[in-house]
Amino acid sequence: MKRLDTDVVVIGGGSTGLGVVRDAAMRGYRAVLLERVDLGQGTTGRFHGLLHSGGRYVVSDPGSATECAEENAILRRIQPGAVEDTGGFFVTLAGDDPAYADKFLAGAAATGVPATEISVKEALRREPRLDPHIQRAIEVADGSVDGWQLVWGAARSAMEHRAKILTYHRVTKIERDGDRVAAVLCRDEKGGEDVRIDCTFVLNCAGPWAGQIAEMAGASPVEVVPGRGIMIAMNHRLVNTVINRCVYPTDGDILVPVHTVSIIGTTDVHETDPDHLPIPRNEVQQMLDAGEAMIPGFRKARALHAWSGSRPLIKDKRVSVEDTRHMSRGMAVIDHSKRDGLLGMLTIGGGKLTTYRLMAEHIVDAMNEQLGEDRPCTTADEVVPGSRDGRLYTVTHRLEDREEDRLDDPIICECELMNRSMFVKALHEQPDATLDDLRRQLRLGMGPCQGGFCAARAAGLACSEQVADAERASGLLRLFLKHRWIGLWPILYGQQVRQTALDHWIFAGTLDVEHLPQPEEEIVR
Amino acid sequence: MSDVVVIGAGLAGLTAALRLARAGRSVTLATKGPGGLQLSQGTIDVLGYTPERVTRPLDAVAAVAPGHPYASIGQDAVGSAVSWLAEVLGPDLLVGDPSRNYQLPTAVGAIRPTALAQPSMIAGEAAGGRSYAVVGVRQLKDFPADLIAGNLARTTAPDGSRLAAHSAFIDLPARRGEADPTPLTYARAMDDEAFADRFARDVAAVAGKADVVALPAVLGVRRSGVWRQVAEVIGRDVCEIPLPPPSVPGLRLYDALLGMARAAGVRFIQGSRIVGFEAADGGTIASVTLAAAGGPRALRASSFVFAPGGFESGALDVDSHGAITEPVFGLPLTATDAGPLIPEVYWGPHPLFEVGVRTDDAGRPAGTDGAAVHPNLYVAGGIIAGAERWREKSGDGIAVATAVRAADHITGGAR
DSSP: OEEEEOSEEEEOOSHHHHHHHHHHHHTTOOEEEEOSSSTTOSGGGSSOOEEOOSGGGTTTOHHHHHHHHHHHHHHHHHOGGGEEOOOEEEEEOTTSOTTHHHHHHHHHHHHTOOEEEEOHHHHHHHOTTSOTTOOEEEEEOOEEEOHHHHHHHHHHHHHHTTOEEETTEEEEEEEEETTEEEEEEEEETTTTEEEEEEOSEEEEOOGGGHHHHHHHTTOOOOOEEEEEEEEEEEESOSOSSEEEESSSSOTTOEEEEETTEEEEEOOOEEOSOTTOOOOOHHHHHHHHHHHHHHSTTGGGSOEEEEEEEEEEEEOOOSSOOOOGGGOOTTEEEEEHHHHSSOBSEEEEEEOOGGGHHHHHHHHHHHHHHHHTOOOOOOTTTSOOTTOTTOOOBOTTHHHHHHHHHTTTSOEEETTTTEEHHHHHHHHHHSTTOOHHHHHHHHOTTOSTTTTTTHHHHHHHHHHHTTSSOHHHHHHHHHHHHHHHHHTTGGGOOTHHHHHHHHHHIIIIIISOGGGSOOOSSOOOO | OEEEEEEOOSHHHHHHHHHHHHTTOOEEEEESSSOSGGGSOSSBOSOOBSSSBOSSHHHHHTTOOTTSTTTTTOHHHHHHHHHHHHHHHOTTTOEEBTTBOEEEEOTTSOEEEESEEOTTTGGGOOOTTOEEEEEEETTOTTOOHHHHHHHHTTOBOTTSOBOEEEEEEEOOOSSTTOSSOOHHHHHHHHTSHHHHHHHHHHHHHHHOSOSEEEEESOSOSSSTTHHHHHHHHHTSEEEEEOOSSSOHHHHHHHHHHHHHHHHTTOEEEESOOEEEEEEOGGGOEEEEEEEETTEEEEEEEEEEEEOOOSGGGTSSEEOTTOBEEOTTTOOOBSOSBOGGGSOSSSSSOOGGGGOOBOBOTTSOBBOTTSOBSSTTEEEOGGGBSSOOHHHHTOHHHHHHHHHHHHHHHHTTTOO
16 A cells, blocks of 8 residues: 655545645645546536626625625636636516616625626627617626636646645545544555555545545534536537626526537536436426527527536534634535544535635635644735736637647647647646546537547547557547537537537447447446 | 439439439439538448348348338348449449448448448458558548557457557658648549659558558549559558548549439539428429529429438437427428437437438338328438438448439339
8 A cells, every 4th residue: 555644635626625735735734635536527627617706696695796706806817827808797688677786786886896787788789699688787707717727727836836636546534543633545546556645634625525525534424415507518609798697596597608618507406416417308498498588599509518517515504613714605614623523624515616715715724723823825826837927718719829830730629729739748747537537628529529520539649649558548439428428418409419410420330439349348537 | 394303412312313314314413512422431331230240231131120221122122222333333433242241440440341342442351360550641630540550459350360450650741831631631642643652652661561551541532543553562452441521432432423423414403402392282292492592493303302311411400399300391200309319328329310201112201101291202311210320330221222212213113
């Protein structure tokens, strides 16, 4: 068994965990982050991409609104490469109560969320696909944010501060020494090795899986209720501005332009198992209706992909960190020293991606307090690697880059303008990665053809670059096609049926991928 | 006014048009695009999997389930239709026999059954412990030589022999300053004898020892026999492996059929969609409506052959509520709700793609009672229900056999 020694083990490679490990490392703690699969593979990668202006909460949750407004400004400064400055509108649709907009404006003024009412004519001029019957429109500072770029930016920053980020490490046990946490045991899934990490503190940031982790430490059960929401990516930018319905927050009231798509979301249904989140047909229909209400003709637009994410809601209120200085809105922290007599462990749930940095600050503050340390947070001041040119993301970035290198470098994924060098570089940075892992960083196979043309090329390059033999490369191809399908079948209509038929023609018809020699063991990671 | 209007320029439409024209009928072929042949592997599949690998396709045709397009046509008619096409296209384009499948490598290194192949491909037959030197071109991204060779090397051929393979790449731009060429860029370059010679010498220098040198299917598009030239220079058998679209072998078939159909007098209207029809008494189709530039135009004929493809071409549509329709004629389909036909798991059957038009024995669209809905309307190819063509490798045979059936019914069997 391999042994490591550290101050703090952070469990969970989503935005909370990465925010926390970066914060802890920047305060001089030796930190190790454990993620059972790849970074941002859970909730963080399964949201609508909205960087909140705070507008959504000005009436329902004023504290959250203020936090969002402040963190929005900070993220634009420290992680501009992950953020697109789309701006946002709150629109009152024909059937919505126009008086809510007055409450909204009053709430915005009270919470410090910048918001300005603009004329309907101006809103329609800027977003011509909006329903012309809208009654009012309020402009806010919404943006869109790429959750994967966000967590990888934080990860690279944490690594600069000497944190270890271990992906594909599944926690198997948390050992105690009397009433203290002593070590975290995990399984290196790729290396096939057990690892023991001696530590003085564990921060459980496993989101919907936090209950399972708490149980491993022998804590009394933590009730986590995964709140499932579905999202659908529609081809192209149906809008270039985030569109919110100006109503009390409800289902299907947000349309977010992200990269080359527009994402509609979302629903909220309680689930029991965060590893099995369905995308029910009735909810797909509900989202399409919601889209149609904002953008007439929405149903005729092309849906590319759907996914289901799970909000990590902790129901357990028995013992939480009472001091609100240590809490962000919507966040729940369980202090196991008070609740279970277990020192050196906090469990964190809830929260919002937009406020992930602030949550991390509060959590590490709470750890400081228990450890009797006084180390100030500096995460709001340092720009993360990859964002140091200070440029906000724009949807035309890649087009601009390809204009530069198109005569030297072939495009491997035409839909997302990913060239060979980008892919090969990522392959060598993460030689153990699956094509899905690389997809999250490069957008491989996320465009209209959903991998139809790029997937076999990617497998071929994995083989040629000698990061995989033919058996593994073929397994990676099969796994990628299997995974793409999970988000395709629920929205298979219109032009995407036609695309899927062509993709079948290529993979089943021309390439006969189905009849490649079977691997001894199916590649699953 | 023509005798027959054919809709669609894929394998089915072109085959029907050519056969009708050669039987002396005046034919107008209307098509939106250049058909599906350039999307295909450029061979003629008859039946490849049932789901077991098929070595004798016509025998397997005789055993298909009721409801399969072949069931109402029969082994003999399928065999003679495919043989007719082979005869028409000649041995420079198609060789083989519909009663026996070749087993040929694909561009990921799987072994794929097909009945008729292009002569440039057949040296790749996966049998007899064959050894391959798979040689790619650095600039050509859709021929992953290492993956192909790696997979071939771990393959036991259908005859039980173990294959051997190694890979190599050459670095040879097809056009100066172009980093991202398609297969067609190379195929056009190969039409120049000097380029093909240079290519062959470069391949010979890296290929190493093997029974056959496997190359991307880019060995010429207009000039025939480029593969022979290349094989001669290398001094070894070569085999072309088809690539994802655009398919050069498919384009060769398309060009040949188009040329022959034109020579036989077929009139082509390209670039416009057929969007509707006018019916006369008894459901007879009087004309189809062409959405031509400037306004709709009626194309009148005594008979119509509808060969528009299936879901891949948009000839079959699924709306956002899951309703499946055929939008031009509103033909009755074997299923109308896509929902239950879309599987949640990727690997395995995809029954949606079996949905289509059912026909009477003459190849006319039929209702649930089996009676033709329009007495002078015939369907051919991918619009017909009952087969998941890509998985079972039957699309070409279905296209050819149903096109010949329609043409022969229109001409009363005349050749």
